[in-house]
Amino acid sequence: MRHSKKTVLVLLIAALMVVLAACGSKENGNSGAGNSASGGNSGDGKSITLGFQVYGLQGEYATNLTDAMKAKAKELGVKLIVMDGNYDVSTAISQLRNLESQKVDAIIVNPIDETALNDTVNQIVDGGIPVLGVNAFLTAEKLVTYVGSPDVTAGETEAQQIVDKIGGKGNVVILEGPIGQTGQVGRKEGIYNILKKNPDIKVLAEKTANWSRAEAMTIMENWIQTHGKDITAVIAQNDEMAIGALNALNDRGMNDVPVVGVDGVNDALKAVKDGKMIATVYQNAKSQGEKVIELAIQAAKGEQIDKKYEIPFELVTSENVDKYLAQ
Incomplete structure (x- = not known):
């Protein structure tokens, strides 16, 4: 009988050790899950x-x-x-x-x-x-x-599309990004690199629309009132502004004015597909x-x-x- 009690005691101690080990394992597992949820793990034990x-x-x-x-x-x-x-x-x-x-x-x-x-x-x-x-x-x-991506190249590419479309002669307006941002600075440089080679193209107006479709539409409406049919083409430094200009032109029935932009956003791709924009310059x-x-x-x-x-x-x-x- 004494031997039986000793055996039971040993078994109880062993069972208790198993339970404690399982609890410890569970706590460690929760700690790892917390790291993953809060920020992942870099593979070297440090969450990033x-x-x-x-x-x-x-x-x-x-x-x-x-x-x-x-x-x-x-x-x-x-x-x-x-x-x-x-x-x-x-x-x-x-x-x-x-x-x-x-x-x-x-x-x-x-x-x-x-x-x-x-x-x-x-x-x-x-x-x-x-x-x-x-x-x-x-x-x-x-x-x-x-x-x-190289913004000067983007400006050169879109400007060349306009030059080719209007045969190197005409009047363009340019919609710019936020003044001082590298997209605006580089694309402007690229646009003028091409325009300088085509002296028969005149810039009627240029203004920032801050990459905004709504701002570009308002500016384009004002340019249409000022310059009307003298506007031969529109160079927009991004697609949002190109779509804004396109909307203003369409409202006035000026559907034959070529428009180009940069970025390759979905609305611009659809406009190119439908023949409403002559091109966009895709940025990945x-x-x-x-x-x-x-x-x-x-x-x-x-x-x-x-x-x-x-x-x-x-x-x-x-x-x-x-x-x-x-x-």
Whole structure:
């Protein structure tokens, strides 16, 4: 009987040890799940959180870029905090400081201006957080890397389409992006590189519509009132503004005025397909977004990366538009 009691006691102790071991395993498992939910795991035991400060999310291209970044971050198991600057420099600076205070592992910025954020970015990098640029370039000397497409080439490409369409003679109006952003600066340079070679083309007017469809439509309506039938063609530095101009022209029955834009957003692709726009210059938001997330993770881990990664623009006309609509 004494032997039986001893055996029972041993069995009870063994069972208790099994229960305690199971509880410990469960607690460890919950800890791992928490890391994944809050920001993923880098594979070396350290969860990674990235910040993305985007100049504004009203346009389709910026939305496409952000969606691509979110999808890639989820795929790679990292957390991405997105902050919409609403097209305001002071808001962008405040949001960058906010991300810094959250001690994110790396910050990606899509700046509204190529110089206005420089001091802030340099200071954040000095504080130990790498900052990467995407889509719009920032001239901050301590920017770790930049992922984008060559805006001068985009300007040259769209301007050449207009030159060819109007036979090198006529009057154009130009809708610009936010003054000082690299898209505006580079595309303007490219447009004038082509126009300087075609002295029989006159620029009747040019003005920023801040990448906005609504602003572009209003500006175009005013230009139609001022210049009327003297307007031979429209060069818009992005598709949102091109569509805005197109809407104003259609309202006035000026359907024969050729319009061109940049980005390859869905409405522009449809307009090219329907013959309402002569072309757009496709900018690959998916490739830009995916690449910058990959690089931000590398930067967060302290790995060496190149200073610049360039993704080419692609001309879209009626001849190849179906390929892009199918994407």
